[in-house]
């Protein structure tokens with residue numbers, strides 16, 4: 254199953270560092286998320302400047318809700334309700350174009366992998382998204398190899414039984430060129446994709462249903478716009494009280510305003526004036 258709507262998927266927990274100085278901040282944060290479809294539970298820890306949100310929404314949407322209160326919010330980690338750590342990964346997309354993105358992978362259960370992210374700088378409309386075989390960016394996205402396809406099958410859509418393992422279909426960029434997405438996939442596994450690459454393409458993936466000769470090979474989704482190596486992430490938090498559950502990566506939006514230290518490796522510290 255894959256979904257762009259974000260309100261039908263498996264609930265997971267997002268951990269945000271949010272600047273909060275007093276009880277009224279806590280109340281404002283709670284109010285911002287109260288009654289929002291797709292938000293199941295909110296835990297606000299003022300002393301740790303941390304907000305835990307159980308949700309089926311894309312993290313970007315929750316972050317926007319938090320920041321609408323006038324506070325900075327940084328995604329620190331994602332976790333599932335599973336007691337075992339099944340693995341998480343992250344890919345930072347970039348390349349010769351101005352397209353850039355962050356995509357996170359979280360293995361929810363042995364069967365289901367959550368893939369969610371934000372990609373900016375796209376032309377409005379659908380863009381093919383695929384895991385490619387190689388984590389090789391020596392020649393930008395052109396050295397990433399073909400779609401990850403250990404079964405030797407034809408290209409297809411994420412809902413198809415016959416597809417490449419790396420076929421994630423399309424993400425949809427809005428009028429501002431931003432694609433925010435959250436999908437769940439039963440063919441892709443975090444442990445299979447670490448060390449490979451994720452590529453977003455110029456055009457729409459026809460999911461193997463087109464007339465073009467490339468349809469059954471690539472979905473005819475055009476040039477590779479941006480790519481990134483899929484790296485193992487410590488994105489799963491083991492202990493909700495432990496704030497350093499980060500993947501160690503600062504995304505472009507957070508540059509210049511990191512509130513959790515360089516590279517988000519350090520725990521959030523209380524501002525000096527408190």
Ligand code: ZN
Nearest residue numbers: 400408417420
């Ligand atoms: Zn494919």
